[in-house]
Amino acid sequence: MNWHAIKTIYAAEMARTWRTLFQSVVSPIISTSLYFVVFGSAIGSRINEVQGVSYGAFIVPGLIMLSLMTQGISNASFAIYFPKFIGTIYELLSAPISFVEIVISYVGAAATKSAALGLIILGTATLFVDIQIAHPFWMIAFLVLTTVTFSLLGFIIGIWADNFEKLTIIPLLIVTPLTFLGGTFYSLDMLPALWQKITLINPVVYLVSGFRWSFYDTADVSVGLSLGMIGLFLAACIAVVAWIFKTGYRLKS
Amino acid sequence: MTESVIDIKGLYKTYDSGFSALQDINLSIPKGEIFALLGPNGAGKTTLINTICGIVNPTGGSIRVNGYDVVREFRKAREQIGLVPQELTVEPFAKVFSTVKFSRGVFGKARDDAHVEKVLKDLSLWDKRDTITREISGGMKRRVMIAKALAHEPQVLFLDEPTAGVDVELRRSMWNVVRGLREHGVTIVLTTHYLEEAEQMADRIGVIQNGQIALVEAKTALMDKLGQKRLGVRLAEPLHAVPERLAGYDLTLEDDGRRLVYTYSAHDDRARIQPLMAELDAAGIHYVDIDTQQSSLEEIFVDLVGGNA
Known part of the structure; x- marks a missing residue:
């Protein structure tokens, strides 16, 4: 293992957070706070408890999950796409560093940033609503698994993208709609029966449900199923990244 | 080695x-x-x-x-x-x-x-x-x-x-x-x-x-090996054509006949300069200046790749 290289890339990526503090940290916190204000206070005050939890508190795990997924993708995809775009990728490809080490560095930094952001949002949420964490270990486990998985997905998108439109198309057109329709702002039993079944196709449902269970001990689907789905998604991302390593897809000719 | x-x-x-x-x-x-x-x-x-x-x-x-x-x-x-x-x-x-x-x-x-x-x-x-x-x-x-x-x-x-x-x-x-x-x-x-x-x-x-x-x-x-040299002879009087007796040399006239240029391989033909100068003297061709130029690497390269560079 080239630990110096891993440490160097990781540190450089983390340093980029401070250079883009408003974009990386402040902006997602403001967006999430607005969700609290609009959904939690303005609309939420007119909604009764959901699954025995006040609506404001109910949406917190979903909002954190939304942030983990979008920021994980955004951080990792941009981190690997930018060197490709400006041409500095040559340095990584000619360095004595394996693809595995490249992924550990970039995905590790992206996951760290989005996990930290998730925790900051959790802290911010406590300013608005009372929050309990029924299963702290599983809360951290879901948080880490989700950030790593979606950072891997972001890394894949960053490798695949050959322009800025492609870089944003999957987060905007697929991930965000799936997140909004994945039970972030509602419980599945609030939906008509048919939609309750259809919505189970959405993988984000399982992530949000599992994460919410770690807070309030209540879930739309079983916790085992949630863990299984995120494990499956993680395995799929690892398989795609392994294929990228093997073929050098969009990195080496 | x-x-x-x-x-x-x-x-x-x-x-x-x-x-x-x-x-x-x-x-x-x-x-x-x-x-x-x-x-x-x-x-x-x-x-x-x-x-x-x-x-x-x-x-x-x-x-x-x-x-x-x-x-x-x-x-x-x-x-x-x-x-x-x-x-x-x-x-x-x-x-x-x-x-x-x-x-x-x-x-x-x-x-x-x-x-x-x-x-x-x-x-x-x-x-x-x-x-x-x-x-x-x-x-x-x-x-x-x-x-x-x-x-x-x-x-x-x-x-x-x-x-x-x-x-x-x-x-x-x-x-x-x-x-x-x-x-x-x-x-x-x-x-x-x-x-x-x-x-x-x-x-x-x-x-x-x-x-x-x-x-x-x-x-x-x-x-x-591949470079060519050019010996330039600035003539006192212009020539209309290269004299017959100098036909054995690769000679050209430039500058309206005021400059006689001998092109030779830097590798093989250096020894023929002296006979050339003797021939010029014998032909009564007077000159006022002499210079030499060696082909640059660029010219060699263009020759090598057939002008595709």
Whole structure:
């Protein structure tokens, strides 16, 4: 293992957070706070408890999950796409560093940033609503698994993208709609029966449900199923990244 | 026998499209040499460098750098190599010092700010160490790229068109930097379109064309072998035509018959100058001045690649 290289890339990526503090940290916190204000206070005050939890508190795990997924993708995809775009990728490809080490560095930094952001949002949420964490270990486990998985997905998108439109198309057109329709702002039993079944196709449902269970001990689907789905998604991302390593897809000719 | 630092045997690169970029490349470069790789656009210069450096996967053959196979022992092989690519590509938002330090770390070397400082000073970049790279000139960026390539103390430095777009003064200062590196035992492989650059710096020259090495020769031997010399004789009185008795010499008249030019191979025919001058005297042709010119590497190169350069 080239630990110096891993440490160097990781540190450089983390340093980029401070250079883009408003974009990386402040902006997602403001967006999430607005969700609290609009959904939690303005609309939420007119909604009764959901699954025995006040609506404001109910949406917190979903909002954190939304942030983990979008920021994980955004951080990792941009981190690997930018060197490709400006041409500095040559340095990584000619360095004595394996693809595995490249992924550990970039995905590790992206996951760290989005996990930290998730925790900051959790802290911010406590300013608005009372929050309990029924299963702290599983809360951290879901948080880490989700950030790593979606950072891997972001890394894949960053490798695949050959322009800025492609870089944003999957987060905007697929991930965000799936997140909004994945039970972030509602419980599945609030939906008509048919939609309750259809919505189970959405993988984000399982992530949000599992994460919410770690807070309030209540879930739309079983916790085992949630863990299984995120494990499956993680395995799929690892398989795609392994294929990228093997073929050098969009990195080496 | 001189120790080879780069040893390429039977190297092929064929892209998925079927385009054959490199064909049966065999090349050995000894330690401490400055080797210039010349060739027309698309000949395979950059592909060859990128294949050695690990950016392009070879289709066949083997490449060893300091004895390490670039595929099977890629870590050890790449530790030996520094690469300065053709395009000006530096992280635009990083400071000069930090981007050079980054390169050292990525190549697996422990942090050594003193070495980074030395590299920056050697390249006259120390004053710019805290400047954001996007705020420095193109020439400075090129130096930053060289500094990044030297940050991990490589044994072999690849310079792909290192002075493209660089002014004459900076170009000459870079040549001095490269010579200084060679004095420290670094092997330099450079591609260039400035043949003056190869002429000034290279110990040996390789010409690549259509993905094949057309020739590899010591620079001086190449110029001796293929270079032509021109002996110019400024005549006291203009001639209308070359006299019959001088037909055995390759003579032409220029400047409205005021200059007689004898073209000869620098390698073979030098001995015929004296008879020519004797013939001129015997023919009563008076002259007032004599000069000689040797064909440049550029002219040799154009001859070699059939004017496709």
